[in-house]
Amino acid sequence: MTSLRTLVVDDEPLARNLLKACLEDIPEIEVIGECQNGREAVQAVLELNPDLMFLDIQMPGMNGFDVVKALQADAMPMVVFSTAYQQYALDAFDVHAVDYLLKPLEEDRLQRAVERALDRFQKADSEIENKTPLIGAIDRIAKKIHRQGITGQDAPPAPEKPAGPKKIAIKDSETVTMVPETEIDWVDAAGDYMCIHVKGTTHIMRCTMKELLGKLDEAVFKRVHRSTIVNLERIEQVKPHTKGEYFLFLDCGERLKVSRNYRESIKEFLSGAA
Known part of the structure; x- marks a missing residue:
């Protein structure tokens, strides 16, 4: 070994x-x-x-x-x-x-x-x-x-949010792709990998769902299923399904299911469909 x-x-x-x-x-x-x-x-x-x-x-x-x-x-x-x-x-x-x-x-x-x-x-x-x-x-x-002036004893607070869209660093082998947060449509999980869908392109990021949610704007990105995150600004339609579930139709043409356990995360959108 x-x-x-x-x-x-x-x-x-x-x-x-x-x-x-x-x-x-x-x-x-x-x-x-x-x-x-x-x-x-x-x-x-x-x-x-x-x-x-x-x-x-x-x-x-x-x-x-x-x-x-x-x-x-x-x-x-x-x-x-x-x-x-x-x-x-x-x-x-x-x-x-x-x-x-x-x-x-x-x-x-x-x-x-x-x-x-x-x-x-x-x-x-x-x-x-x-x-x-x-x-x-x-x-x-x-x-x-x-x-x-970053040192262990007198480290200042994290810098203020820079002007312009925040970017997410996605490492693939020795290449790092900087993806503007505002361009992300939705995300689905595959084990310890996140499939980040951006304008028809899928980027693979090695991290957990919890880690990725910690990097994204919590007011815009919501978990709607145990393996799915959606950009609320991409939602065009919300349609009820069965047993308290819903379907989200995004402006990129994607259809996502909202499980009953996560419907509260997008309640502002669901209020008109309930």
């Missing part, structure tokens, strides 16, 4: 201990060290040569991206970033991170990150592809982090 020699880096003792405790329950992980700041992390990587590093982004002094910048490509382990700020997800992918974890930590999300690391480790070629991040992207990201 493949075992990944793993380093845990976080300036917060509680977060570090929680992550270690969760990793101890995963047989494919062997925690070989822990660090409380970026400088310790760089030294530990050079001395221990880990396969995988769980790396906090917001740390005082040397943040997570600074750590990656300080390491040479041939010494770079696979990286899973951890952060309390959703806006750094795309930056994490820019440097070929295996994954990123949003705090507070969710164990099922951690398990999926480990599975991705194992998959990348097993697919790595003789040139150690899994240890080659896009180092050139680090300067831009590190400068942005320092400009915004």
Whole structure:
């Protein structure tokens, strides 16, 4: 069985201990060290040569991206970033991170990150592809982090919502597609994957229904079935079905069923059809 020699880096003792405790329950992980700041992390990587590093982004002094910048490509382990700020997800992918974890930590999300690391480790070629991040992207990201003053001790609140439509980052292999939230028609679930339907195109996103709903505007996107989310602004007609169920007809031509358990989520639309 493949075992990944793993380093845990976080300036917060509680977060570090929680992550270690969760990793101890995963047989494919062997925690070989822990660090409380970026400088310790760089030294530990050079001395221990880990396969995988769980790396906090917001740390005082040397943040997570600074750590990656300080390491040479041939010494770079696979990286899973951890952060309390959703806006750094795309930056994490820019440097070929295996994954990123949003705090507070969710164990099922951690398990999926480990599975991705194992998959990348097993697919790595003789040139150690899994240890080659896009180092050139680090300067831009590190400068942005320092400009915004993001550190572990004095992290400001999340930035105000930017002008223009919010975008959802959908990662497919090494490509990230930014989809404007307002262009999403509806979403259906297929296990741990979300099929996001946008103007006749379907994008596949690896996440849970709960995770995706947390990223979308709750006033516009509603769950109408255990496996379906709809953009309320796409609804053209609502027709009653049987036993308290309804059909929604969207402006893209799609027909969706509203189960009885979720009819309250679109009650403003259903009021005229009841």
